Amino acid sequence: MSAEEAPIDFDPSYVAGLFDTVGRVRFDISETPQDGYTVRPMLRLSPHQTQLRAAVIGEFLEERGYRYDFIEREYGDEFFRLQRRTDLEDLQSFLDGRSAHLIRELAFVDGVFADQFDFDILDPVDVYRFTVARDELRHGWRPKGRYHVSPDDISDRHDVETDDVETPALPHTELRTGYTVEWIAGVYDGVCRYRASIAEASDYEIGYAMYPIARLHRSGVCPTFVNAFRQFCEDYDLTYGDSSGKNDLQITFTGASNVRRILDVLYPRLLVLAEASEGLVEGILPAFDENVHRDKRGFYDLLREFDRVAELSGGPFRHREYDPEYFADLWRDELDLVDRGTVPSHSGTRPEDELDQFDEVTVPPGAFGTTPRRFRTLVDRVERDPDRVARLKSLYDDRCQLCGTRLASSDGTGYSEVHHLRPLEAPHGGSDVTENMLVLCPNHHVDFDNGVVRVHVDDLSVDHPYDSAVDGDELFVTAEHEPAESALRYHNRTICRLR
Numbered sequence: 001m002s003a004e005e006a007p008i009d010f011d012p013s014y015v016a017g018l019f020d021t022v023g024r025v026r027f028d029i030s031e032t033p034q035d036g037y038t039v040r041p042m043l044r045l046s047p048h049q050t051q052l053r054a055a056v057i058g059e060f061l062e063e064r065g066y067r068y069d070f071i072e073r074e075y076g077d078e079f080f081r082l083q084r085r086t087d088l089e090d091l092q093s094f095l096d097g098r099s100a101h102l103i104r105e106l107a108f109v110d111g112v113f114a115d116q117f118d119f120d121i122l123d124p125v126d127v128y129r130f131t132v133a134r135d136e137l138r139h140g141w142r143p144k145g146r147y148h149v150s151p152d153d154i155s156d157r158h159d160v161e162t163d164d165v166e167t168p169a170l171p172h173t174e175l176r177t178g179y180t181v182e183w184i185a186g187v188y189d190g191v192c193r194y195r196a197s198i199a200e201a202s203d204y205e206i207g208y209a210m211y212p213i214a215r216l217h218r219s220g221v222c223p224t225f226v227n228a229f230r231q232f233c234e235d236y237d238l239t240y241g242d243s244s245g246k247n248d249l250q251i252t253f254t255g256a257s258n259v260r261r262i263l264d265v266l267y268p269r270l271l272v273l274a275e276a277s278e279g280l281v282e283g284i285l286p287a288f289d290e291n292v293h294r295d296k297r298g299f300y301d302l303l304r305e306f307d308r309v310a311e312l313s314g315g316p317f318r319h320r321e322y323d324p325e326y327f328a329d330l331w332r333d334e335l336d337l338v339d340r341g342t343v344p345s346h347s348g349t350r351p352e353d354e355l356d357q358f359d360e361v362t363v364p365p366g367a368f369g370t371t372p373r374r375f376r377t378l379v380d381r382v383e384r385d386p387d388r389v390a391r392l393k394s395l396y397d398d399r400c401q402l403c404g405t406r407l408a409s410s411d412g413t414g415y416s417e418v419h420h421l422r423p424l425e426a427p428h429g430g431s432d433v434t435e436n437m438l439v440l441c442p443n444h445h446v447d448f449d450n451g452v453v454r455v456h457v458d459d460l461s462v463d464h465p466y467d468s469a470v471d472g473d474e475l476f477v478t479a480e481h482e483p484a485e486s487a488l489r490y491h492n493r494t495i496c497r498l499r
């Protein structure tokens with residue numbers, strides 16, 4: 001679709017909020033043979049293991065024409081790296097007056113030490129001064145690992161008389177005053193994670209309570225940053241838990257209504273978390289309202305669904321006590337999980353699959369402005385069309401894709417039904433697109449609903465334990481209609497009861 005090519009008009013405040021959370025200026029300090037040092041600054045933008053976040057960051061960098069490397073490391077800590085000085089200066093002016101944190105780190109790059117960066121050789125005293133200023137700039141944050149050079153390292157090693165060293169003043173770049181909602185949306189997109197909070201609860205019949213949580217955490221930031229976000233929460237009368245410190249934002253929205261209230265404000269402005277938030281607003285939060293989690297089956301299904309959404313925001317946390325497998329074991333008999341061997345689990349699912357599944361999410365018309373809409377074409381190539389069911393039926397001339405039967409009334413008018421592989425209703429949250437649809441006769445429609453049919457994704461062959469007429473055959477598909485693999489997988493994994 002050509003819309004994929006259209007550029008996004010990135011709102012500078014949004015980018016400032018996003019980069020205030022995902023961006024860090026790092027300094028690569030190397031020792032030279034003659035007791036000198038070189039310092040090379042670079043900007044790192046970390047998508048925090050979230051592909052959509054990487055897509056948005058990458059899109060922005062491309063649009064600005066910046067030169068960057070995307071560094072992938074085996075343990076999943078990938079990041080964009082920018083080193084070209086003109087790019088950092090351009091970014092600084094783009095964010096000017098909008099950033100509440102990163103702008104100060106960027107200003108440091110072309111500030112007091114600018115002449116000494118890159119290939120100048122600094123003596124130990126200068127490097128000592130530099131590291132002291134750098135640490136002050138970072139508000140207590142320091143990178144993990146052995147590559148971090150601290151002021152103490154330098155002074156110990158070279159006997160620097162630290163009392164005699166005057167440390168330079170930090171750049172007094174203007175941070176933004178207050179906030180805009182766009183900036184807040186950028187911050188939210190940068191660090192918010194969704195997850196289900198689960199606790200034993202004796203006053204619940206099933207013994208466990210579950211709440212949706214949206215949590216923001218970013219440490220080592222300017223107090224301005226923390227205060228601006230807090231001010232937003234107060235101004236919009238949100239209910240939130242606050243464990244923030246002066247240089248540390250820790251805000252938690254707990255429960256369906258409180259998560260919904262912040263999303264009411266931010267949802268149309270989100271890019272990174274648009275898909276995940278949509279899954280919440282359209283499927284998961286209503287399911288909580290309906291108390292779906294009050295019985296075991298509903299609880300289990302909702303948790304699995306929530307995990308998929310959480311994955312899009314950087315993941316449900318690994319190594320947690322209450323994951324779906326825990327409840328699958330605990331409630332094995334009641335849940336009626338047909339398989340007695342492995343329980344379907346999302347924990348081993350590759351991120352690509354998760355994105356794939358969210359291809360299918362439908363957006364209510366007008367829910368998004370044009371800007372996110374255009375970005376969304378990267379992951380959501382589907383446009384809404386009210387006639388698609390009718391067109392799909394006519395594409396197959398009302399013939400069942402499973403058995404080829406064409407039911408017709410006396411005047412020859414065909415009759416068929418459309419099945420959604422991933423059901424539309426909560427907690428499934430499937431979408432009303434042809435990739436999620438099959439044209440079926442009424443009998444086979446019922447069989448799909450009851451989960452007694454499986455369609456193999458690779459060759460579309462069909463398993464049907466009691467209908468030998470279709471068992472082993474292939475699902476019929478026209479060239480103009482391609483059921484999404486992810487929808488078929490969803491059916492096989494979640495609806496299908498054959499093992």
Ligand SMILES: [Zn+2]
Nearest residue numbers: 400403441444
């Ligand atoms: Zn049929």
